[in-house]
Amino acid sequence: MTEPTPAAPPPKPNPFVGPGILLVWLAxxxxxxxxxSGAAVFAFVMVGWVLSVMVHEFSHAAVAWLGGDRTVTEKGYLSFDPRRYGDLxxxxxxxxxxxxxxxxGFPGGAVYIRNDLIRNRPWRAAASLAGPAATLIVLLAIAFGLSFWAGWGVRxxxxVALFEALTVLGFLQAMGLILNLLPIPGxxxxxxxxxxLPAGLAPQIRKVEGLVMVGLLLVIFWVPGASAVLFRAAASLSLALGLDLDALQGGWRAFHFWQR
Structure with a gap:
């Protein structure tokens, strides 16, 4: 994400936050x-999603650094500390x-990149695409890992519960990837x-990005059929990569344990 630096600085980066979240997820x-249990599936998937957002945002910052924006280091974006994001x-x-x-799997995370410091337009575009690329890598890692695991049998x-939870997490990566690649401001x-884009157009669009994102969220939740299109697209991508439909359905029910 590329925005002006927020006025209120986030907490100082802590190198133990990222590893701590990873340890919680493993636990x-x-x-x-x-x-x-359903509660355990829910907690595992939620923390796993936070980790995937951290990888996504780290990738934005890493490519921006390579492209010339060295301020991402002092901002703590390379520390795997989600508290450093602009607006928690x-x-x-x-x-x-x-x-x-x-x-x-609505896009989260916000690292504020200095486009004026990045050397050229292709590098700026690459910094934006680095996040979805990282999400795709996470999705592929989950899909291939589960495919290997399934070959050994899961009974x-x-x-089985862990297998289903990881399948749900992979499905959410697919959904986040599709959403993030939409050519919608924000x-x-x-x-x-x-x-x-023309130099004078981008600043005007930036002013309405927040409203556009809220509008997208409202469309997904309130416009009949909108979420179904998104879910079908994410399911199609997930199945194409080898995620198991039965495991996804079982994990989905467990994730929404309060609805049973």
Whole structure:
């Protein structure tokens, strides 16, 4: 994401936050194997989603650094500390609510990149596309890992629950990838074409990006059939990459354990 630097600085980066979140996720996976439950699936997927957002945003910052914006280092964007994102409410809280309430992998995270410091337009576009590329890598890693695991057989309740939870997490990566690549202001797909727009147009569009994102969220949740299109596209991509439909359905039911 490319925006002006926010006025209120986030907390100083802590190198232990990212590894700490990873350890929590691994502990939740162990808990899920020992005591499979819907609540455990929910917690595992939610924390896994946060980790995937961190990888996504790190990739934006890393490519921006390579392109010439060295301020991402002092801003803490390369520290895997999500507290460094510009607005935690928009970056994590709102997407997590969308995920919990509607199962929508809405884009989260916000690293503020200095486009004026990046050497040229292709590098600026690459910085925008680096996030979706990282999401795709996470999706492929989950899909290939589960495919290898399935070849060994998954029968016990605990491993089955973990398998299903990882399948849901992979599905959410597919959904987030599709959403992020839409050429809509505020999303990475638009960020990739922004550098090639007329110089006077981009600042005008930037002013309405927040409203556009809220509008997109409202469309997904309130316009009949809109979410179904998104879910079908994400399911098609997931199945094309080898994710198991039965595991996805089982994990989806477990993730929404309060609806049972």
């Amino acid at each position: 939740l996976g162990a808990w899920l194997i020992r005591q499979p 409410g928009v970056s994590l809280v709102l997407p997590l609510l969308a995920l919990a309430m509607g199962g929508v 016990a309740p605990g491993p 999303l990475d797909g638009f960020g990739a074409i922004r550098p090639f």
